[in-house]
Amino acid sequence: MTCINKQRFLTELSKFLTFLSDSEREQVLQKFGEIFDAAPSEDELLAALVSPLKVTVELSRAYGKGGIQQALERAVEMSGVDLSAASVPEPVIEAESATEETPSAPAAEDEAVSEAEADAKAPVSADQAEQPGAAAPSQSAFDESVFPPDAPPSAETAPKEDDIYDSIGSAVEAAFESGPSAEPAAPAKAPASMPANTEINFADHAADSPAPAAKAPSDNFISVPVQGITASDTDDTGSEDFQDTEPEEYFDKPEPAKPEKSRSRGKLRPLMLVLFLIIFVPLGLAGIAVLLAVTAVILAAAVSAGGSGVFAVSLAFSGMALFSDIIMTIGMALVCFAFALVLLWGAVWFAIWSVGGLIRGIVRLGGKWCYKEAEQ
């Protein structure tokens, strides 16, 4: 049982979406923003999504199948939210309104901190946590952190974030490859490989912006049972190591090994074997000879048709004087060639199908006759 909210979820999700380009990641995060806005209950939505890591894997599979559109459709499908039915007002947060709301941010932060302290042992319900005054500034801070403004990021922070994305992406891929037996320490490797002064914290990134309310993400905290996420993850800054242990059923379990068929057919019956050899081997050989004769007839017809075609072509260019007769003779030659082609392939197909089937049938029958099936 741990506390997670929209901002925390989207922050963690944005860390994991390393396989997407920046624009695609932005699209996915916007889509999830819409889904959260359209969802009737945020805690139910978070419970349905289970965890950011699971969403990441699902999106990665959908992205591999059909690109970003498939990933977006999968996101909506996973959430179970009908975006078309819900009229979602676009959250328009202007810079001016953000700065106007800035004075209320410290109050919201204090309120969130006190709330977190008071409810350190007990989870906070969604109704209690929804504070209209606190939600807006933190949302704007998050939007600025996840969807940065047009101004280019500073030269120092941009490469660090790329490194972070790469390291987390490799850790996630390693966790996928290791499957259900992977230790939960795999996601923790990514933060450990980062520089000591580097933190995966979009809220901190947003703190550089004029709005000081970026460090108040504790608004709208709800209690969502997420398996594997410890209660220590409830840090306000979101810079803690995200330990997400996925449920085992999420990973593709290796198929249970099928029991190998016993090669021992059972006890050999020598009398039946001798009888089978006496009866079915000559019969089989006779049958094969008949089938081969039929094949030869078809083959002869094909060769005749082909030879007639060649003969007609030679006649057309040797003894004909009129163009109309020449073209008629060539037409007849083409008809002969068409029949020759079909008959030729028909002969080959008939030989493979009939002779092969007869041999397989004889062998199968011999197995039934000559071996006594042993109960195992």
Place this chain on the structure above:
Amino acid sequence: MKTVWRVIGLIGLAVLTLGAVCIVVGLITGGSVTRISDTLFANYDVQFYIDLAKQILSTIMSM
């Protein structure tokens, strides 16, 4: 096998259609089957092969 049958069928049908078109065009432009057969019998000893085939067939039928 099905794919091969489909390819062979398509090729055979195309060649057959082309041959039929050639025959029709030859007939339209004044071609004559009688004239072609006369040319055939004049250039090749077809009658010998026809008689040979008839003789083999009668032998088989009499057995």
